[in-house]
Amino acid sequence: MRLKNKVALITGGTSGIGKTTVELFASEGAMVAFTGRREQLGHEVAEQTGGYFIQADHRWMADCQRTVNEAVSRYGRIDILFNNAGIVVSGTAETTADEDWDDTMLLNVTAVWRMSKLVLPVMRAHGGGVIINNASDWAFIGAPAVVAYCTSKGAVVQMTRAMAIDHAGENIRINAVCPGDTFVDRWLKDGFYRASGGVSEMEARKSDLPIGRVAETIEIARAVLFLATDDSSFMTGSALMVDGGSTAR
Numbered sequence: 350m351r352l353k354n355k356v357a358l359i360t361g362g363t364s365g366i367g368k369t370t371v372e373l374f375a376s377e378g379a380m381v382a383f384t385g386r387r388e389q390l391g392h393e394v395a396e397q398t399g400g401y402f403i404q405a406d407h408r409w410m411a412d413c414q415r416t417v418n419e420a421v422s423r424y425g426r427i428d429i430l431f432n433n434a435g436i437v438v439s440g441t442a443e444t445t446a447d448e449d450w451d452d453t454m455l456l457n458v459t460a461v462w463r464m465s466k467l468v469l470p471v472m473r474a475h476g477g478g479v480i481i482n483n484a485s486d487w488a489f490i491g492a493p494a495v496v497a498y499c500t501s502k503g504a505v506v507q508m509t510r511a512m513a514i515d516h517a518g519e520n521i522r523i524n525a526v527c528p529g530d531t532f533v534d535r536w537l538k539d540g541f542y543r544a545s546g547g548v549s550e551m552e553a554r555k556s557d558l559p560i561g562r563v564a565e566t567i568e569i570a571r572a573v574l575f576l577a578t579d580d581s582s583f584m585t586g587s588a589l590m591v592d593g594g595s596t597a598r
Contacts, residue, residue: 351578353378356424358416360407360464361434362400363390365533366483369566370431370573371400377574382420384434407434407460408452417467426475429577430468432461433483437498450497457501458508465512469521477520481576482509484525486592502527506588513586522585524576529592530563559594 357374361367362383371383371394381400384407385391391402403419405412420427435457438449461482472478487495488502506525513523555562572591575581590596 350378351574351580352429355379355428355577356420356426357381357429357431357577358420358427358464358468359383359431359433360405360416360460361385363387363394363402366528366531366566366569366573367431367433368394370433370570372398373567373570373574374429374577375399379429380424382416382423384416407464408455410463413460413463413467417464417471421471427468427471428475428478430464430472430478430480431483431573431577432464432480434460435483435501437495439494440496441494442496444494445497453497453501457498458504461505462508465523469516472521473519478522479577480512480521480523481573482523482525483573484509484527484588486527486529486590486595488525488527488588489596509588510586517585522576522581524581524584524586525588526569526572526576527588527590527592527596528564528569528572529590529595530558531569532563532565557595558592559597562593564591564593 352374357379359367359371362371363385371381374381375398382403383400384403384405386406388404391404395402401423403416405416407413436453438453440449465480482505484505485502487499488506492499509523509525516523569591572589576589
């Protein structure tokens with residue numbers, strides 16, 4: 350019960366890393382509010398975990414503001430913010446469509462800034478808090494045909510560092526978690542890996558990682574939990590690699 354009596358807000362909590370983090374935080378005693386665009390799925394996760402679902406599209410400021418307002422109205426404060434919502438689209442600089450670039454930046458970068466901007470005063474008013482931003486190992490190493498995603502995650506790491514410096518004196522710690530290849534929904538459904546054959550692409554990635562396999566979502570969620578608790582009390586402005594050794598080479 351490492352998060353007993355803590356209030357956590359998790360964006361993009363209806364699938365993948367976000368859903369697993371909702372489940373883990375709830376099991377550790379947190380009161381969890383989480384967001385997603387898919388209403389039915391959100392209510393299913395809420396029923397399974399006891400969390401509070403807020404339907405939201407974080408590309409838009411109005412939804413970000415409503416999310417924070419609803420979470421504070423329900424729980425009175427926000428102790429932990431996990432900026433998890435994000436998308437990945439395939440494309441080089443030449444082949445990435447303008448709308449795909451814009452959506453990637455809105456959701457992966459601007460939403461992180463907006464949610465942090467809105468939550469920081471709430472945390473400050475209650476004596477502090479923790480913000481964790483979901484970045485990627487691709488914030489540090491290049492990858493083929495994902496120029497928008499790599500750019501956005503590099504920006505998240507730099508935003509994390511800058512915000513950490515700005516708010517270190519307010520008992521607000523801000524860190525990033527940087528997952529490597531992780532077995533999430535897009536391995537099996539339409540998305541970035543579809544053209545490579547779904548699970549067959551996962552098999553190919555396994556052989557490319559020093560650890561010899563891709564991560565399970567719980568392994569990333571446990572790293573987020575570490576950053577959310579006092580176990581990481583002397584960490585701020587860090588980018589925690591959970592990447593199976595991909596950036597060690």
